Amino acid sequence: MNSFKKNLLKKRYNAERRFQWYGKIAIGLALSFLAVFMFQIFSKGYSAFQKTWIVTEVHYDKELLLIDAESPSKDDLENADYYDVAYKAMTSLDPGLPEEEDRQLIQMVSYKYEAEVKDLLLKNPDYLGKIVPIKLTASDDVDQVHKGNYPRDIPEQNRRVNDYQLQIYDMLNERGDILSEFNISFFTSPDSREAELAGIASSFMGTVFSILVCLAFSFPVAVLAAIYLEEFAPKNKFTDFIEVNINNLAAVPSIVFGLLGLGVLLAVFNLPRSTPLVGGITLSLMTLPTIIIAARASLKAVPPSIREAALAMGASNMQTTMHHTVPLSMPGTLSGTIIGLAQALGETAPLILIGMVAFVNTIPGTPVDPAASLPVQIYIWSESAERGFVEKVSACIMVLLAFLILMNLAAQIVRHKFEKKWS
């Protein structure tokens, strides 16, 4: 081998080695971005899954409850006055405090503490007249202090938790009367203005209903359109035109569909504002082209020999399509559908336009009840000033990501499990 050839060979090997390194660096960069992103979200968000409780004692004093009956019925307990009992339960933490300063103690628990005092007695009627320990939801400020998210070294007037409250907190903490437990109410409560009470139940149900409505509208329409275009429609300029436009539709920014929903569904058809019904229909406009394209691609992927075999057996076009082509294309169509829905899941802009950004503190039971959705909930919370919402934003992102990962996993499973292998 002469030196020229040797050189050339060396250059070729070097070029290949360099190219492989470029690829590895690119993958490494992408992975590190992802790792940073995930670390950010998890490190900020994991504490939202913990809920802080303050333990104190409550005396269910019949006199203070204004209960006269000897053996009170459930209604009596329901209608009793819990204000004083609940108030005393908190102020008893520091009996020496002057009465006009009581608010400082009350502020350490959520404003719903009276309802919590009531619920405990309703669940255990035999507590009446007794002194029992009770867990009260800590206010978001105490919650943040307990989780270490709240700096204690800034001047008192700049803090929402004053020195006296910190002192009480430290005393309770030493006694072991500050509890940290898994935050079930984050999943079961609707949104709230108070960070310690806010949960994702409303937005989660809103998302589920929106996706179901979206599926119900887009899947049948998209699949029928795809089957007609692929299997029956004549190939001419008009169908080419339709195809180009479907592809264009897939690239239209989602906010445009939001405007369409606002202008047509709300203004013309007068559908109820802020509901998953409208949200789902708007999202289905977005999902439609994605599913049509996926369905057409998977219909195209069915080998023509299968169509020929069916036609040669005397099957009509319709039978060939329904008995063979469509069932064989279903795995691809379904995984395309799930991916389209996963895209719709993360959409925020169109939902904001049709009013799903409203503050909703009820859990929707049907698609025509007002609701938020997970991405919009993230947006709403990220706008909130309270420190307690910062971790909620990250926690909500984690829930949304888990939802997305589950859906993409489902798409993978559908594709691999049901795809037919050709000989």
Next chain:
Amino acid sequence: MSKIKAENVNVYYGSKQALFDVSIDIAEKEVTALIGPSGCGKSTFLRCLNRMNDVIEICKVEGSIKMDNLELNSRKLDVVRLRENVGMVFQKPNPFPKTIYENVAYGPTIHGIAQSKEEMDQIVETSLKKAALWNEVKDRLDEIGTGLSGGQQQRLCIARAISVSPEVILMDEPCSALDPIATAQIEELIDDLKKEVTIVIVTHSMSQAARVSQKTGFFHLGKLIEFGPTDKIFKNPDNQQTQDYITGRFG
């Protein structure tokens, strides 16, 4: 006795003419082989006989093709009924990705041939037996048809084609994807089938044509150059082109 009579058939793909004035008489319960170099139009002609050319939008067929005095090249013809009577076996085995049973039962199901489950079982069994596949698959009828070997798949396709008791079976190079043993099995099968069915087979293998057929037609550049008894075509052809092709001087 003539089963199919084609007269002056011209086929066009768009502006390109693929067949020129083909006239041929296909006899009943015989094997007719169509030979010729690639692109000579023999498959195109075969696909005229069960109107599979309808699938190709730009394809236009002129002339007359009569089967038992029924005009096949007519707009009024019910292609579903025609294809029930004229089965087809393709070059590449193409069983449905369904069970062996479903593959064979598909035709009888869509044409309403079997009245009961027992009758259907009977049809499936007879068809598989006629296709010489029964013994190999009788214990695994619910396995997927595409899981069989190539030769078995092709015999499954033949079983599928005969399940509706067609009068004619068209075979488009049925052995070109098979090994010699599977080919021999299929050829044996063709020999058996011709007792009941008229068979038209397109083949690239001269020896196969000589072995299985009674009549042979030689196509070249879209024209039927010569048609006659297989013996004569192979031993003493009238046409110089036929002679050249058969002896391997071109093609």
